[in-house]
Structures are given as C-alpha cells and as structure tokens.
Amino acid sequence: MSDYLRSYLTVIFLAGAAFVLVGGTLSLSRLVRPKNPSASKLVAYESGVDPVGAGWSQSQIRYYLYALLFVMFDVEAVFLFPWALRLELFGVFGLIEMGIFVFILLLGLVYAWRKGVLRWV
C-alpha cells in the first residue's frame, strides 16, 4: 500500500470509531432505559409546540429570500475573518481587493432593498 493510500487509513479508522461510538451509546441506552410509550410522547418534536399539519406543507417563499440574503452575508463573513487576521500581510492590495468584494455585495443588498425583499409583507 502506498503512503498516499495509507493516509486514508485514518479516515477509515475514524469512520469506524464514529459508528462504534454512536451505535454503542444508543444501544447501551436502549438496554438500560425504561420503555413506557404514550400517544403524546410519540408526537414529533417541534420546539415544544404541538405539530400542526403534515410534514410536506408549503412554506412561505419569503423565508427563502431571507435565506438567500443570509447566505450572501454569511459567505462574506467566511472570507472576511481570515482576511482580517492577515490584513498586514496583504497590505493595501488586500484592503482594496476586499473593499471591491464588499462593495459588490453591498450593491446586491441595494438591489434587494429596492426590489422590496427587506419589507415583510
């Protein structure tokens, strides 16, 4: 086996450990716990509220728009953090580059605002 493939052994061992750990704890708790089901206990958990309707109900499209905006700025943050840690390394070039990046994203926000995405109708 080449060194290259051997390094994948770690992955395999880790995957095995994951199965053993999760399977072991779950089956252990199954053995020790008391089993006493009732109708209200078997109801799907929905943050403590009684679930209404089926699981395949339609959800509001406006949540989707918010999710899109959120992802946009979430990804921006992903790029901003490592850049901020190494700012002095990149110098003025890095500052301008990130300025352009953030500026373009802000234009996207302006567009979304003008299109009325930010208003909760």
Place this chain on the structure above:
Amino acid sequence: MSLLAQAADGAADTSSALATKLATPKVDWIAISPAVVLIAGALVLIVIASLAKHTKWVRGFSTWFTVGTALTAGAFTFPLWDRVNHARATSVLVDALHVDGFSVFFTVVAVGAVIMATLVLDGYLLREGLEGPEVFVLMLLSASGGVVMASANDLIVLFLGLEILSISLYVLAGSHLRRAESQEAALKYFVLGGFSSAVFLYGIALTYGATGSTNLTEIAKYLTNNIVFSNGLLLAGLSLMLVGLGFKVAAVPFHMWTPDVYQGSPSPVTGFMAAAAKAAGFSALLRVMLTGLATQRLDWQPIVWVLSVASMLLGAVLAVVQTDVKRMLAYSSISHAGFILIGLQAANAAGLSGALVYLFAYAVIVLGTFAVITVVGGRGDAAHSLDDYNGLARRSPFLAVSLTVFLLAQAGIPATSGFISKFGVIRAAADAHSYAIAIIAMLVSVIGAFFYLRVILRMWAGSDDHDESSTANTADAADTADVVAQIRMPIATQLTIAFAFALTIAIGIAPQMLIDFADRALLR
C-alpha cells in the same frame, strides 16, 4: 496571559517570519479591460435601474446602456489586438490569463453577440410586457464569463469563467416569467448544467493529480518533459473535461438538454445561447486541447472524431423530423457543433483557423435567425411550428428574404458565410488526411440542406390561409381574406436582422478579412 492573546502573538510571529508583505500580483488593467468593462457595466446598470423611481424609461435606458457597455468593451479590444500582433501572448495575473489573438477573437464574438441579442431583446420585452434590467445585466455578466473562459490559461480560472457564463444563462433561460416552458427550460438547463460543471471540475482535479498543475502552460511543460507510463489518471481527467465542455457546446452524446432549452428559452436568449455560449465553450475546448494537452493528441483525437461524427449525423437526422422550428434549429446547432469539432480533430493550424471562422460566421447567422424567429413567434413567443412559416414571404418579404439567406448559409450554400466556414473545416480535415470525416461532413450537409430548404419552401410557396388565427401577427387580416397583414417589428430588430444579413453575405463573397482575422488569432 490569556489563550487568545497568545494565539494573536503566535500569529504576529509567523507573519513577521513570512516577510512583512505577501507578494501581490501586478495587474495589467488594459489586458483585462474588456471583462472588467462588462462586469462594471452590469453592476452600474443594475444599481441605476433599481434606484429608478419611475420604471417607464428603464427598459430603453437599459438597452442603450448595455449596447454602450458592450461597444466600450469592444473598443478596448483594439489596443489589445495591436499588442497581440507584436508580442506573442501577454500573460496576466500570475499566468492565470493569456491575452492573445485567440482571446481577443472570442471577446469580439461575445461582445457582438451581446449587442445583437440586446437589440432584439428590447422589442421582445416590450411585446411580452416584461420589464426589468435583469436580462441585460445577466447577458453582460454572461459575456464577461465567456471572455474569461477564452483567455483563461489556468483550469480553475477557466472553470470560474464557465460558471459565470452558465449561471447567468440558467437564469436567462427562465427570464420569461409567464411562460411555463421558459421555467422548464431554466430548470432543465440548471440541473444538467450543474451536473456537467461538476464532471468538468472532477476532470480538472484528476488532471491536476496526473500533472501536478492546473496551469495549462505548466501542464504542457510537464507532459513534454515526462512520458506518462501509467496514464489512467490523465486519461480520466482528459475525458471528464471533454464531457464537461462537450455538454456546453452541445455535442452528441451530451446534447440532450439542447432541444428543450432552445425551445423553451425566450427566442433572443436562445440566439445568444447558440452564439456566445457555444463560442465560449469551444474557446475553452480548443485552448485546453491544443495547448495544455497538445502532447496527448493521439489520445483525444479519436474521441473527438467520434463526438464530431455523432453530433453531425444525429443532429442532422433528428432535425429532419422536427415540426417546431426552434427545436429544428437546436438539432441543427448540434450538427454545427459537430462541424466545428472537425477543426479540433484535425489539430492543425488550418483546423483551428477553420473552427474560428466557423464560430464567427455561425454566431452571426444564428443571431440573425433567432431575431427573425422572435418576430415570427408573435405575442407569447409561441408561434414556432413549421405551419407558422407558411407564406411568410407575403406577410413580410424582408423577414422571408433574410431567413432564406440565414438558412441557406446554415446549409452551406456558396456566396454565404456558411459555405466559407464549412469549406474551412473540411479542408483542414483533408489536410490532416482525415478523409473519412471530410466525406461524412459533406454527406451530412446534404441531409442538412433538406430541412433548411423545407422551411424556405413553406415561406415562399406555402399558403397561409389555414389556421390564420393561431399567428398573432396576422390577427388583423381576419376581416379581409385578400389583404395580408404585414408583420411589423421594432426598428432595432430590423437593424439587427439587416446587419446579420449583410455580414452573412459579405463574409460569403469576400471572406479574406475574416480568414486573416482568424489566422492571426491562432494559439501560438
């Protein structure tokens, strides 16, 4: 000292050890100006149009702003063209882009496609009651992706360009908000396109694994200096990249999306797709195969041979049985992709030059064709069956004459640009002693002539008295049977069709200028 402060200290230490500044690339702004102008124009346009209080003037403004942006980007190719004629290739941004004649050629094609498609789209949006500058913005962005693809000298940059081009096109395909077919086309294109992009990316990864670089120059250098004995990884990477790009240029067997997407997309967008997206896909294909993987020629030539023959044959044969003109042109575009692949298969200078001439001429023809189809389609963009072309010559001689010339050009009749382009690639195949593919290409042209001539026959000889009400354009003619209502169209659309018409004939009669342009745009 807290843990956080320690970590910050550590960071400061390493950064001082790494010298104080990271070496940042020098940016040659002139060299990348066409793409920058296109992107900046798109951003400015979307902001201005979204800040506008009154939406009345937005469409007209967007049209002229888009044309202006594209013209500016086109103007920036002049200093570049001057430069690439003196130097070989300008390597920009740490060799990520190569600005050479090849990239300038495709920039011109992409920019021209934007201008022509925009002029047609203006009238289309007005007729369909659609508004919004988004279509124009997406078209500019898509063209910028095409420009990046044509000049990319690094597979990752190429992939970036491909994604910018494709993602804009997915949305463009669905830009007719009220037609279900348009939405369907967008979804199909998106799902299949995303899948093919993933395949292409995997091909890049495997090629990187085999050669140790994603830079095409480095890959070529590695493959020249080393003989790869167990080349399974390289072959897999090569074929996966062929699959990904074959999808973009709609070569058989990766063509399944083409008819549905071409039919469902708004007609001007289809024209843009067939012209610019195909050209960009081919620019990537030609550059990757002829520079990075040029040494593996004996590996990819047979594959390209099969793709080419399959595309030509299947495209032409299936086009014969179509009753929808847009679907027919989709299959004919598959067939044309096969013809252009002949140029790649020949893998010589004549083949490359032939492929470039073909792409240029085809872009003009197909944009003109879809401009005519946009007008004939009528309100709702629905009248695309062969019957709707019956007696078009009486309803609009201008449209009928132009479409006749465009279809004859696609069939490859002499005195049109289609003949010059077909001649170029077939001659290249003969030069490379691939006589079989040359003969197949000529036979396929005969099949092609049949379905083009069928439309022409219907336009000039077909009677348009049956099913009159289905065509929105002739609705006024219902009261008097004798008077045939003329089709009216916006002046911008007329200009576009006339321009494409003139260029098709001009290239057909005096092709030397285009051939010279292509010859100086070869990859060196």
